[in-house]
Amino acid sequence: MREGDLVLLPQGTAHRLASAPDVVGDSLDGCQVTNLGSNVCEVVREGTGAASTLFCGSMALGACALNPLITLMPPIIKGCDVAGNDPIVGPLLAAMTTEAAQPQMGSATILSRMADLLTARLIRCWVHCTGASTTGWLAAIRDPHIGRVLAAMHRDPGHNWTLESLAGLAGQSRSIFAERFSAILGEGPARYLARLRMQLAGELLGQNGMSVAEVAARLGYESEASFARAFKRITNVSPGVVRRTNSGRIDINFGF
Numbered sequence: 001m002r003e004g005d006l007v008l009l010p011q012g013t014a015h016r017l018a019s020a021p022d023v024v025g026d027s028l029d030g031c032q033v034t035n036l037g038s039n040v041c042e043v044v045r046e047g048t049g050a051a052s053t054l055f056c057g058s059m060a061l062g063a064c065a066l067n068p069l070i071t072l073m074p075p076i077i078k079g080c081d082v083a084g085n086d087p088i089v090g091p092l093l094a095a096m097t098t099e100a101a102q103p104q105m106g107s108a109t110i111l112s113r114m115a116d117l118l119t120a121r122l123i124r125c126w127v128h129c130t131g132a133s134t135t136g137w138l139a140a141i142r143d144p145h146i147g148r149v150l151a152a153m154h155r156d157p158g159h160n161w162t163l164e165s166l167a168g169l170a171g172q173s174r175s176i177f178a179e180r181f182s183a184i185l186g187e188g189p190a191r192y193l194a195r196l197r198m199q200l201a202g203e204l205l206g207q208n209g210m211s212v213a214e215v216a217a218r219l220g221y222e223s224e225a226s227f228a229r230a231f232k233r234i235t236n237v238s239p240g241v242v243r244r245t246n247s248g249r250i251d252i253n254f255g256f
Contacts, residue, residue: 004093006079008122012058013075037108042100053097057115072138073126083125092118140184145170145177149189157197158220163189198234201227205243212239 001007009015016025034042061070083089096114099107130138141147149170153161166189167177181189197219204210204218216227231239 001078002080004090006083006089006093006118006122008077008079008119009075010070010073010077011075017054017056036103036111038112040108040111042103053100055093055096055100055111055115059116059119069123069127069137069141073123077122077126079122079125082129083122086121086125088121089118089125092121135184135186137185140181143180143184145172146181146184149177149181153189153193153196157193157200158218160220161189161193194230195234198231201231201239202235202242205239206245209243212243215239 018025028043030045032044032046034044036042079089092114096111096118099110099114127138127141141150149166152159152166152169163174163178167174170177170180172180178188181192185192201215201219204215205212210218212228213224216224219227221227221230228239231237235242
């Protein structure tokens with residue numbers, strides 16, 4: 001890494017930062033740690049060399065059904081490889097450095113929001129820099145018509161989506177939209193939406209402990225019975241089983 005560079009580890013790969021490969025890392029015991037608020041801390045370690053400012057952090061994605069992109073990303077993404085032409089990244093890092101140098105009221109919130117923005121920009125840059133495939137999820141989100149529809153589906157999977165409303169979002173006729181969607185993603189929009197809903201349902205039933213009726217209503221089903229039938233048809237297990245096991249892990253692949 002060089003000055004101004006950044007690295008994203010999408011799968012949370014174990015790692016360490018060191019000035020050289022053979023340098024043994026120290027613990028935080030010898031550092032001065034100041035809580036700036038929320039979960040943001042300033043960590044200072046005294047030394048004799050030139051001062052360096054590092055921003056390190058982690059984030060948890062609340063619903064993996066809404067983030068299939070993460071499963072397609074490599075273990076390590078270097079900002080210098082994908083974000084060189086992004087006009088926002090450099091100024092954003094400079095703003096974070098300024099805010100960290102003189103923390104004030106609200107600094108923790110400001111730094112957190114800027115870190116979120118920085119991560120989102122880096123992921124977007126990676127998407128646009130990744131290959132030229134004409135099929136699959138990456139191709140779909142790069143497509144100006146299909147990408148807009150996928151964003152809407154993932155943002156509100158419980159909405160009463162119809163082929164007509166989705167085609168309207170895409171700015172295409174129903175026939176052209178359905179044909180284009182299937183050609184890129186290998187299945188129709190109704191099937192894709194159903195699998196998306198069931199993946200999210202598995203998380204809500206297992207990890208969040210919601211009742212079957214609550215999940216059915218949240219995902220736009222008119223009755224608990226219709227939701228249960230759709231869930232079992234796609235996952236091969238009943239929603240009650242997933243809720244009782246309290247895992248929420250069901251095998252529905254969005255990686256393509």
